[in-house]
Amino acid sequence: MHPTEGKVFVLLVSGKVKEGQAAAFTSCFQKLADYVTANEPGCLSYQLSFSDSDPDKFIIFERYTTAQYLEDVHWKSEPFGQFRKDLEAAGVEWVEKSVTRYYENGPGYMAK
Known part of the structure; x- marks a missing residue:
């Protein structure tokens, strides 16, 4: 058995948008979060x-049953693609972004 098999997969996205764009980001994210929920x-x-x-x-x-679920379901969903389009349409610009992957082991x- 692989040491991560059966472990919850965690994705941590750290970001910053241009000054004053947090409300627009939140509005775009809300639609995606509602879909995901x-x-x-x-x-x-x-x-x-x-x-x-x-x-x-x-x-x-973000926490997922598997990393594969994140990659094959969440990232490939139409609403995730729409989220990116919504950010662009709203003029939201990332100033910083990092994505870190974890497994719950502790x-x-x-x-x-």
């Missing part, structure tokens, strides 16, 4: 959180 059972968590010191900086914390909990 209702239609992607393999997505266990999907949360946008903003920095307490920079209103244009945020993270998106102690702790995600909900209480």
Whole structure:
């Protein structure tokens, strides 16, 4: 058995948009989050959180049953493609973006 088999896959997107564009980003993200919540059972968590010191900086914390689910279902969905188009149409520009991949292997909990 592979050491990550059966482990929840986590994607952490850290980003920052141009000054004053956080509301537009949030509006675009809301549509995608609503779709994911209702239609992607393999997505266990999907949360946008903003920095307490920079209103244009945020993270998106995502948890999936498998990495393959993220790649083959979420990223290939029509709403994910539309999200990218919506950001472009709204003029939202990323200033910073990093994507980090993890597996849940350690102690702790995600909900209480």
